[in-house]
């Protein structure tokens with residue numbers, strides 16, 4: 001059976017076993033990993049269960065003291081070897097990703113670099129976990145603050161960024177001195193297992209980095225074990241708000257520290273004073289990356305009436321020219337959606353918008369397989385499903401507005417608060433709107449905001465905590481106050 005993975009330069013990166021306690025492990029049952037573009041089976045991987053999760057937690061806990069007791073510099077050395085190995089295997093990691101997730105190969109290569117950037121960023125951040133001394137209130141006492149690794153950490157990750165959503169969690173955990181148990185999405189385990197192979201080559205001790213593979217049903221069982229375990233002191237989840245709510249509820253009995261990166265409903269506002277061509281370019285970047293399957297993709301475009309027709313016309317022209325096809329084809333810019341449910345949701349949002357008066361400017365149809373034509377719909381209205389639900393596909397509904405206050409109110413009218421974007425060249429407006437938008441992240445005159453150096457995360461029902469930046473290691477640390485008494489004057 002020939003698959004895109006027959007051409008790996010390093011075939012040892014294609015794993016069909018999970019990774020626990022430094023060993024490749026199997027299970028009685030397996031599940032298929034399929035290419036979303038063709039339906040072809042790429043591999044079978046173990047369908048692990050709660051017992052395997054218990055074993056991984058025990059292995060991580062066993063390995064923790066020695067990893068914790070290394071110096072931050074010693075931990076950084078291992079992380080930097082892992083970083084180098086990830087970059088050295090960019091082509092294979094990209095092929096694995098495009099095969100199991102479907103994104104264009106160029107985007108996959110970009111994600112490899114993005115994923116690696118969290119590893120070298122946090123290798124260094126781990127060496128700057130500073131404590132404090134505090135001016136004392138009592139001459140017989142001295143006050144100090146230590147920051148110490150929280151302990152065994154669990155990570156549950158989504159399919160849309162199979163590498164970066166893992167390293168964005170495990171890099172700070174490992175740098176802080178914590179072992180990790182990872183449960184990747186059932187759609188994209190191969191990327192996670194390749195990361196484990198490279199982690200082993202980098203010299204991570206057994207038990208420090210564990211990857212559990214499971215299908216949808218067993219993922220629920222494994223999630224319950226990770227949430228219930230008192231040994232797991234931190235759970236980091238990236239995925240839908242619905243599942244984040246379930247995990248939060250399951251973690252309550254053990255009072256676990258939580259990092260949640262959840263759903264979005266990003267607005268993209270274009271004011272009359274904007275550079276419209278720049279806004280169109282920003283819209284393409286912020287809407288159609290990964291076929292619109294990113295949590296920070298624009299879900300709603302709001303364009304002021306003075307530039308509305310110019311913007312929608314120019315946007316539709318650019319969108320119509322996007323190359324759609326299999327992610328492995330050269331120059332493809334928009335590739336497959338992840339599954340039939342995703343296709344159905346996108347089609348329903350388009351049909352609902354057109355039924356409610358939307359004006360189709362380009363796209364609006366399923367091409368072949370799970371390729372949905374990049375779409376622009378003008379004259380969108382707030383009663384449409386795409387105004388309230390995350391479409392998670394290549395569809396741009398464009399709403400009209402008249403005043404700045406109206407744009408802010410429309411943009412904020414959602415339970416989500418992850419990413420937002422606006423275009424304006426008025427400095428006063430930039431500060432007014434930037435401060436008024438209820439989102440964790442605001443792109444001003446740009447459609448691309450994500451980088452390891454900056455705090456990534458949302459407010460309201462888009463999540464808790466931040467990933468990346470110097471903030472991103474805080475969730476993997478505990479603050480300990482030492483009060484040294486009995487200090488007598490000479």
Ligand SMILES: NC(=O)c1ccc[n+]([C@@H]2O[C@H](COP(=O)([O-])OP(=O)(O)OC[C@H]3O[C@@H](n4cnc5c(N)ncnc54)[C@H](O)[C@@H]3O)[C@@H](O)[C@H]2O)c1
Nearest residue numbers: 157158159184185219220223239240243261262263264295
């Ligand atoms: N905020 C972010 O950084 C970010 C990043 C990527 C995706 N997302 C969001 O994720 C959603 C799409 O990704 P998805 O379909 O993989 O999300 P999902 O929530 O369905 O699944 C995410 C992960 O959770 C696991 N899971 C699902 N149900 C579970 C349960 N009951 N118990 C334990 N684990 C469970 C899955 O196996 C997968 O590993 C979108 O809403 C998107 O906005 C957010």
Ligand SMILES: O=C[C@H](O)CS(=O)(=O)O
Nearest residue numbers: 160161293294295296450
């Ligand atoms: O979809 C989730 C990712 O966090 C998007 S990004 O690559 O970090 O912008």
